[in-house]
Amino acid sequence: MEASDGSPKRPKPFLKRRKRRTYPPCVACRQSKSFTWTCRRCDTFSMCQTCMDDNLWGMTCNNITWTCPDCGHENSYGNR
């Protein structure tokens, strides 16, 4: 039984699905890399560093954020 005492504590909306972060294969070269840039919103778009370097001109205009072509979410670039 839980008494509601007006405490702002709430269960976190994000459930931990996996302990280890795994990256989906790169959408451009279809290779699985140890690290890919993954969209934080849709989590389906991922691009390896090599392809990111090739496509960066179309993904970012400031080298600080890159825009997911799938959902348009701006992800930070340079911060894993």
Ligand SMILES: [Zn+2]
């Ligand atoms: Zn790639």
Ligand SMILES: [Zn+2]
């Ligand atoms: Zn996205």
